[in-house]
Amino acid sequence: MRMPAPDGRTIARRGELVTALRKIVPGEGVKADDAELAAYECDALTAYRQKPLIVVLPETVEQVSQVLAYCHREGVKVVPRGAGTSLSGGALPLADGIVLGMAKFNRVLEVDYGNRVAVVQPGVTNLAVTQAVAGRGFYYAPDPSSQIACTVGGNIAENSGGVHCLKYGMTSNNLLGVEMVLMDGTILRLGGKHLDAPGLDLMGVVCGSEGLLGVVTEATVRILRAPETQRALLIGFPSVEQAGATVAAVIAAGVIPAAMEMMDRAAIHAAEAFVHAGYPLDVEALLIAELDGPEAEVAHLIAVVEAIATKHGCASVRASADEAERLRFWAGRKAAFPAVGRISPDYFCMDGTIPRNRLPEVLNRMQAMSAEFGLRVANVFHAGDGNLHPLILYDADKPGELERAEAFGAAILELCVEVGGVLTGEHGVGIEKRDLMEVQFGPEDLAQQQRLKCAFDESGLLNPGKVFPTLCRCAEYGRVHVKGGQFRFPELERF
Amino acid sequence: MAEVQTAWTAQEAAEVIRAAAAAGEALELVGQGTKRGFGRPVAADTVLDLSGLAGIVRYEPEELVLTLKPGTPMAEVDALLAEGGQMLAFEPPDLGPLFGQPTGQGTIGGAILCGRGGPRRLSAGAPRDHCLGVKAVNGLGDAYAGGGRVVKNVTGFDLPKLIAGSFGTLGAVTELTVKVLPAPETSVTLRLEGLSVEAAVTAMAEAMGTPAQVSAAAFLPAELSAGASQTLLRLEGFGPSVAARAAHLRATLAGQPFAADLGPEETRAVWKTVADAAPFANAGAVLWRLSVPPSHGPLGARLAARLGGRYLLDWAGGGIWLELPPAPDAHAGVVRSALHAAVGHDGHATLVRAPEGARAAVDPFDGAGSPLETLTARVKAQFDPGGVLNPGRMYAGA
Numbered sequence A: 001m002r003m004p005a006p007d008g009r010t011i012a013r014r015g016e017l018v019t020a021l022r023k024i025v026p027g028e029g030v031k032a033d034d035a036e037l038a039a040y041e042c043d044a045l046t047a048y049r050q051k052p053l054i055v056v057l058p059e060t061v062e063q064v065s066q067v068l069a070y071c072h073r074e075g076v077k078v079v080p081r082g083a084g085t086s087l088s089g090g091a092l093p094l095a096d097g098i099v100l101g102m103a104k105f106n107r108v109l110e111v112d113y114g115n116r117v118a119v120v121q122p123g124v125t126n127l128a129v130t131q132a133v134a135g136r137g138f139y140y141a142p143d144p145s146s147q148i149a150c151t152v153g154g155n156i157a158e159n160s161g162g163v164h165c166l167k168y169g170m171t172s173n174n175l176l177g178v179e180m181v182l183m184d185g186t187i188l189r190l191g192g193k194h195l196d197a198p199g200l201d202l203m204g205v206v207c208g209s210e211g212l213l214g215v216v217t218e219a220t221v222r223i224l225r226a227p228e229t230q231r232a233l234l235i236g237f238p239s240v241e242q243a244g245a246t247v248a249a250v251i252a253a254g255v256i257p258a259a260m261e262m263m264d265r266a267a268i269h270a271a272e273a274f275v276h277a278g279y280p281l282d283v284e285a286l287l288i289a290e291l292d293g294p295e296a297e298v299a300h301l302i303a304v305v306e307a308i309a310t311k312h313g314c315a316s317v318r319a320s321a322d323e324a325e326r327l328r329f330w331a332g333r334k335a336a337f338p339a340v341g342r343i344s345p346d347y348f349c350m351d352g353t354i355p356r357n358r359l360p361e362v363l364n365r366m367q368a369m370s371a372e373f374g375l376r377v378a379n380v381f382h383a384g385d386g387n388l389h390p391l392i393l394y395d396a397d398k399p400g401e402l403e404r405a406e407a408f409g410a411a412i413l414e415l416c417v418e419v420g421g422v423l424t425g426e427h428g429v430g431i432e433k434r435d436l437m438e439v440q441f442g443p444e445d446l447a448q449q450q451r452l453k454c455a456f457d458e459s460g461l462l463n464p465g466k467v468f469p470t471l472c473r474c475a476e477y478g479r480v481h482v483k484g485g486q487f488r489f490p491e492l493e494r495f
Numbered sequence B: 001m002a003e004v005q006t007a008w009t010a011q012e013a014a015e016v017i018r019a020a021a022a023a024g025e026a027l028e029l030v031g032q033g034t035k036r037g038f039g040r041p042v043a044a045d046t047v048l049d050l051s052g053l054a055g056i057v058r059y060e061p062e063e064l065v066l067t068l069k070p071g072t073p074m075a076e077v078d079a080l081l082a083e084g085g086q087m088l089a090f091e092p093p094d095l096g097p098l099f100g101q102p103t104g105q106g107t108i109g110g111a112i113l114c115g116r117g118g119p120r121r122l123s124a125g126a127p128r129d130h131c132l133g134v135k136a137v138n139g140l141g142d143a144y145a146g147g148g149r150v151v152k153n154v155t156g157f158d159l160p161k162l163i164a165g166s167f168g169t170l171g172a173v174t175e176l177t178v179k180v181l182p183a184p185e186t187s188v189t190l191r192l193e194g195l196s197v198e199a200a201v202t203a204m205a206e207a208m209g210t211p212a213q214v215s216a217a218a219f220l221p222a223e224l225s226a227g228a229s230q231t232l233l234r235l236e237g238f239g240p241s242v243a244a245r246a247a248h249l250r251a252t253l254a255g256q257p258f259a260a261d262l263g264p265e266e267t268r269a270v271w272k273t274v275a276d277a278a279p280f281a282n283a284g285a286v287l288w289r290l291s292v293p294p295s296h297g298p299l300g301a302r303l304a305a306r307l308g309g310r311y312l313l314d315w316a317g318g319g320i321w322l323e324l325p326p327a328p329d330a331h332a333g334v335v336r337s338a339l340h341a342a343v344g345h346d347g348h349a350t351l352v353r354a355p356e357g358a359r360a361a362v363d364p365f366d367g368a369g370s371p372l373e374t375l376t377a378r379v380k381a382q383f384d385p386g387g388v389l390n391p392g393r394m395y396a397g398a
Ligand SMILES: Cc1cc2nc3c(=O)[nH]c(=O)nc-3n(C[C@H](O)[C@H](O)[C@H](O)COP(=O)(O)OP(=O)(O)OC[C@H]3O[C@@H](n4cnc5c(N)ncnc54)[C@H](O)[C@@H]3O)c2cc1C
Pocket: A043, A044, A079, A080, A081, A082, A083, A084, A085, A086, A087, A089, A090, A091, A102, A122, A143, A144, A145, A146, A149, A150, A151, A152, A153, A154, A155, A156, A157, A158, A159, A160, A161, A162, A163, A210, A211, A212, A214, A215, A216, A217, A337, A426, A427, A463
């Protein structure tokens, strides 16, 4: 993975930078010794590692502003970081850059039940938001599987989802406001406890911007009253086609389940061996459909979905009788990643989205690729919204396997785009899918996105080397203003 | 009278824009023009009529996506979705009548680009939450695409969100992909009669805090509802569920002055009135829309009383329609200072309708003069460096 060439002059100035940064963030907030830096050398995309030049852990928005303004003046790159659970390398450090860790922003500032919002600092974990409001029967809807560890700031940067985003939306649909700091130190508020932006929806692009547009220092999120009842159906199918047809028919019947998850044969077997959830092992696909709402609604919809599954020839169907059984149904799905981790030394978790009606075709072609690349693949799948998570199993200690796994992953994502889908449904582009962006977007599409980056960060110092396969050329875009419609894109240098 | 150029294809739109950029001229982009009175007046030499870029490109009900050209009439979109048992969940209001246009006009492009959601905005989101993909031509005449055609996508910056609500200032939109959702099987509206505005806002907050999934909540004061004020709570979904949730709400709000429920037909009618701010249509008066935390809804009543106007509350109190008598500054000073004194940075006021003079004199959107406007201007410059596309529609400097 190539990153922007490190600037030797910045690296040589490390001591000076540390001194200056300690004036802004005193005490333990600036880390510079090797052992401490090692803790930050990667996020959850562990195949790529790089020790940062310095780690800064600010505690106030003023400190964030001053650190960024200082780095802006001195031309020092900055990589924001939450909990480091990104699966796309969004928080991968740079040899000549500081990591701006937001871990100390860990307070829930306010819960306003009357207006159904919570105001939190970005280092608060996703689950902690729900825990702060659960006592009154509320919760925060986006629920990434990493929710005990990942932070609200990271969720905003990645526009994270979870199994329940089919019905309740991604982070961006549950975010009402942010306070953020631009690379030049400007502190800005977008949104708040109210709905809609006064002018352009700038928060709409900040969410999902993977730390490239600004550093979020506070978030206002919507909290919801928890549903009265949740029940799940566990449905086995003799073929992936039948499972896919069932999902489509459920939606065509006007039912949007709270969650609709699918696993393929490999994932079912790995999960069952690990947690003994009671999954049927003689099926090709397993569907978990969760219905929530008042008792009457759930009972009604369980019957509707069950009838549809039966009509489509399911091999087995079981509705959870009680909360313990519902959790058991989920146990295997929730443990799918570690379960695969047990049967393979390493794995990559891919994250493309496809139109759901192409699912059988995509899974079949993925099997063919698996044979071609000589690597196993297991699939867990947010079936309701077409978001695939193929897990590619490999062994980094075997020469060439990492490269083969990367190539396999790229081929899967290209397939997703080919059938009308996208490279990433919830994990972000980061460095992992950076060089594939041109598969999905044309040069002018990418140029327009990069121009947006220039509006927020003309210096290009905030999280460079992520998302885009080339650096932003803000100065060149600037010159275009004079030339009007003449600008075309010359060959740009790749990383 | 400005010259009108019509684009029937994306290609033609790009050519007109490129020529305007080269000549240093500005364009006013219009669909059917129903909301032309919204925002600042655009000083343009030429009108670029995009209403010919119309038609359904692809409707895939089971994928929950609809791709179409922006000039497609809303009436056609609604009819198509109704056939598939689906809807645009953000409940687009028909704002045309507020500007003296007939009802039922307007295009999907206009609905998305003005960024307004109706009563269900409260529970299901705004156009920005349902805008999945966009193709547009920037101010240099270059076509760009953002987003995609699937419901879950985080690849690259979320340009569709930015384009929704941008009033044509960031591109001439040539294609849209929107998320569609199943239309509810049935609906009912519970009514509380005769509450004060304060009591209504409290009751709506209580209702929203139950698991009853209230999809919309509004308050019509007595002067708008022939005698007694109406507090309206809408429930939608499957029959057995709606019945159970209605019972739950009645139990939770026991002791409140419940009046007879409204069935599905009456429910449709009353919420259309709220969505379109129908009581304030076809009038020369000034019209504001305030967005506040719902608990601040009574601010609408105070401002109406103080300035001699009328109001209604949508979004459980968070969306205030405020109609005021004409004034040179459309009462912007009073409205905005009262708003920000009450809510600080948690809210904003939008001038939706005003006589021409006031429209040019007052910033219709909050944020003018703040770091927000500076950033907005920088964003605008990156999409439209020459200021070709609807210059000044949102802010004087952008
Ligand atoms: C086991 C496992 C399961 C997962 N399951 C899911 C899932 O179900 N759904 C899902 O969507 N994701 C999932 N993820 C991915 C990951 O947890 C999310 O992307 C999460 O939002 C990252 O949060 P973080 O705090 O760890 O951010 P980090 O990894 O630290 O950073 C992620 C990105 O956010 C930026 N960033 C962090 N904080 C800020 C800030 N305050 N301001 C600006 N930028 C910031 C960083 O620069 C980086 O680009 C999973 C990961 C793991 C390891």
